Amino acid sequence: MSESIDIDVDGRTVAISNPDKVYFTKRGETKLDLVRYYQSVAQPLLGVVQDRPLLLERYPDGASGKSWFQKRVPKSAPDWLHTVEVSTPNGTTSDALVAHDLAHILWAVNQGCLGFHVWPNRVRDLKIADELRIDLDPSPGIGFDDLKQAAVLTRALFTELGIDSRVKTSGSRGLHIYVALQPNWDGYQVRAAAVALARELERRHPDQITAQWWKEERGSRVFVDFNQNAPHKTVFGAWCVRPKVGAQVSAPIDWDELDTVVPEELTIATVPARLAERGDPWAERPPQSIASLLEMSERDLASGLMDAPWPPQYPKMPNEPPRVQPSRAKKGE
Known part of the structure; x- marks a missing residue:
């Protein structure tokens, strides 16, 4: 592996270790290629995710390797990282990374993050879903x-x-x-x-x-x-790259493209040029x-x-029907 390189962004220096490590095997894109991708889409990306908590999906050996979800920012993280305390449905709390700026995104990429799952809330008021x-x-x-x-x-x-x-x-x-x-x-x-x-x-x-x-x-x-x-x-973020060997992007598109779009072709190799040519389909929402x-x-x-059923990890909600699939429900339940 090559030595680390420093990326200057948002007034910070973010070290990218092993920049030549292959993350996506279909075309051989590397960790540095992923960094360059996020730099190329920084403006529309931050327009959607900025100041939102993130759930990180980490693949330190690339999209073909082992993975896990990381809710908590590790204690070894630099002191300039913005975090916020969030809670799970059962009340467990954790310090989540905040998409404060591109430096935060690139720090996570260096940690092997190949998936950003984004909260519908911003840190100024986590009770409000916008x-x-x-x-x-x-x-x-x-x-x-x-x-x-x-x-x-x-x-x-x-x-x-x-x-x-x-x-x-x-x-x-x-x-x-x-x-x-x-x-x-x-x-x-x-x-x-x-x-x-x-x-x-x-x-x-x-x-x-x-x-x-x-x-x-x-x-x-x-x-x-x-x-x-x-x-x-959380939902997988717009402009974010999926942990797939083809490096597919969750890409905003215009409604008039829906008939012709081929999702598999929207990758880190194609989306930057597409953005430069067509602009941001989600601008000025x-x-x-x-x-x-x-x-x-x-x-x-x-x-x-009645209310619709909630996911199984949530506590029982008022006016919710029995949380059991109909074929297993007892007669009259």
């Missing part, structure tokens, strides 16, 4: 064309409600739709809005879209994963209101619908 995130989940039997059609239908509903939405590839097999929010609602309210959205989409398009949490009830339909908005949940979705949620509950 993004609604819709994860269109490719269930068994669902292809990318199905996801694209579901994305178009989701956008149409948002537009009908006067809500501006943006789309990105997940960096894997899915699509993510984001809405920048006015800083008025906490994670419980944003999740309630996402549940209402998913249920309305299922009502309108029952053969294509489902809001059913239990996999056995989904069939061959696109699942709108509302629980990605549950408090303390105006903060939106979810009042209409919360009214829809209230109507659903008033009509007798």
